[in-house]
């Protein structure tokens with residue numbers, strides 16, 4: 001009798017261990033998920049939403065992540081791939097840094113990425129973030145007194161600071177910041193406003209243009225704008241911080257002078273990873289911001305291979321990030337699925353809050369982000385300033401959800417970002433939490449934590 005009880009107990013324990021081990025292997029099967037970086041088993045759309053978030057990302061339980069547009073999220077598989085790289089490096093730092101292992105992995109990453117963004121690998125380098133990309137581009141240009149840099153009212157704040165830094169180095173350079181006015185009806189509206197700004201401000205040497213604007217989530221007609229720049233002898237630096245993994249890219253066809261874009265926002269790379277595409281006519285002049293061993297090498301691609309001892313594993317994990325994007329169906333699936341959800345969620349929020357959506361046609365909206373005005377009580381109590389928006393975001397964050405709030409054209413707008421881990425339920429929760437905040441306005445106004 002006792003014997004049979006023991007046997008049952010042992011069988012139960014063995015079954016428990018087997019279930020646990022299977023689950024661990026399922027989640028972190030290194031042979032499938034890490035080593036076969038180039039091809040992962042497809043993750044069907046039926047897995048998208050919270051299930052995907054919980055299974056594939058290292059997230060807080062029950063938190064609503066509606067702001068991929070700011071910092072992205074790194075899948076656990078990519079974190080593990082990065083960890084494997086770190087372990088390999090630590091097993092042989094000399095082989096890694098001195099005898100070419102980092103070098104060869106870097107070029108593997110470049111080749112994979114070049115294929116993804118349709119670039120000649122010789123024109124493509126990796127930098128830490130889009131900010132470094134624009135910094136690098138601006139620092140490669142020789143400015144003279146009277147030169148002008150064109151930006152606009154939707155240009156990213158950190159980029160404007162970058163322009164100010166250039167001006168403090170070259171005091172004769174001027175900034176032209178024109179008001180790109182919304183409502184907009186068509187691409188032609190945008191192109192016309194750019195042309196007017198260029199015609200009214202002779203001497204523009206460089207234009208910095210966002211592919212997708214940040215607080216206003218506009219999709220700008222970048223190909224046409226690059227052509228306008230070139231017709232006017234202007235160097236076009238494109239800030240595509242939000243583009244890779246979000247919208248299709250063909251960098252050779254776009255033919256910018258410089259194009260930078262984050263891999264760590266929509267394309268799942270570990271943070272600290274962005275691309276910089278450089279037109280061949282600028283290769284000779286373009287050097288990394290950090291001067292180190294490779295600075296004087298003869299080609300662009302060699303100059304940007306990480307030198308100076310550093311952790312470059314975010315770059316080297318790019319093939320794993322792309323493999324994850326492809327496993328989700330790639331842009332063919334993600335762009336359309338997320339576009340539809342962003343649109344439906346924005347409609348639902350606008351109706352529930354009794355507010356308008358940002359007044360631009362769908363063709364000018366960033367496909368996977370959308371802007372909705374915050375309800376009037378917030379407009380009445382919070383001046384449209386970043387500091388005030390941060391208070392509102394902090395309260396929402398404390399409630400276990402996040403979307404971003406930004407001042408745009410004298411009003412505070414909510415910006416939702418939709419990726420594969422989101423579902424409509426997320427935005428129902430956001431809807432309700434923002435409505436809860438209506439009753440908390442006096443205490444949010446008083447917030448003094450900054």
Ligand SMILES: Cc1ncc(COP(=O)(O)O)c(C=O)c1O
Nearest residue numbers: 129130131156210214239241262
């Ligand atoms: C349009 C735009 N440009 C540049 C950046 C800066 O990106 P990073 O902080 O990765 O340099 C952002 C970040 O959100 C952005 O939205």
